[in-house]
Amino acid sequence: MRWPPWSPDSERDRDDKKRSVSWVDSLNATDWSHYSDPRTLIPTILLTTTILVSVRLYHSYLRRIPEATHIRPGFFRKRSLFGTVTRVGDADNFHLFHTPGGRLAGWGWLPGRRIPEKKTDLKGNTIHVRLAGVDAPEAAHFGKPPQPYSAEALEWLKNYILNRRVRAYIYKRDQYERVVATVWVRRFLFRRDVGKAMLKAGLATVYEAKTGVEFGDFEEKYREAEAIAKRKKRGMWKENPEEYESPRDYKTRTAATNETK
Numbered sequence: 001m002r003w004p005p006w007s008p009d010s011e012r013d014r015d016d017k018k019r020s021v022s023w024v025d026s027l028n029a030t031d032w033s034h035y036s037d038p039r040t041l042i043p044t045i046l047l048t049t050t051i052l053v054s055v056r057l058y059h060s061y062l063r064r065i066p067e068a069t070h071i072r073p074g075f076f077r078k079r080s081l082f083g084t085v086t087r088v089g090d091a092d093n094f095h096l097f098h099t100p101g102g103r104l105a106g107w108g109w110l111p112g113r114r115i116p117e118k119k120t121d122l123k124g125n126t127i128h129v130r131l132a133g134v135d136a137p138e139a140a141h142f143g144k145p146p147q148p149y150s151a152e153a154l155e156w157l158k159n160y161i162l163n164r165r166v167r168a169y170i171y172k173r174d175q176y177e178r179v180v181a182t183v184w185v186r187r188f189l190f191r192r193d194v195g196k197a198m199l200k201a202g203l204a205t206v207y208e209a210k211t212g213v214e215f216g217d218f219e220e221k222y223r224e225a226e227a228i229a230k231r232k233k234r235g236m237w238k239e240n241p242e243e244y245e246s247p248r249d250y251k252t253r254t255a256a257t258n259e260t261k
Helices: 011-029 038-062 150-161 196-199 221-232 247-260
Strands: 078-090 093-098 129-130 166-172 181-186 190-193
Touching: 011 181, 078 150, 129 196, 150 196, 181 196, 190 196, 196 221
Parallel strands: 129 181
Antiparallel strands: 078 093, 078 166, 093 129, 166 181, 181 190
């Protein structure tokens, strides 16, 4: 800046003006056609597209989901979750450690991609899954006595899926922050619907709640499996099926008993 204002331009000011003019001239002289050359433009577009698609694939299919609350609403009825069952709680729900991509993505053999074994490491890192369309006998809860065959049903589910890899086709998140899903497990090289297998064993009934019930496309097959178990007197149907109190009726009765106390 000149000082005083009426003094002639200093040498530094003249140099700044020259540099400014020089930069504008060089910008105007740039050969912009180089950037629109297909040999430059096409690789740039391909690289950008590849990066965007990779990010999208990762977030949709390869990003590990630690808990049910982290599942995006858009995933329900459109995505399935693959993982290992780390704990079976009651006879119709369990905890799943999500391993997207399975062994192909390195789970189980790559460093840093192993399923934790300690309960402390699994806390807050598993998805609570509720089997869709079935209702197992109730275990003892909140001072209520256990329902007949609840222990047998729990043991059956543990033997069937605990520490095994399963695929859960998810429908929704229920009021207990569990994911309601139809679950498949590979047994003897064949994929088995866990809920249907439990019904056939006579250790669960078809879910009969008036609201919030989910079957996917399997309600008819589930009812058929229950009818077969009744006819062959399997599990809870060994005695008179007509006199057996279903899990739904048991919950209704015990809830009414608690209210009258």
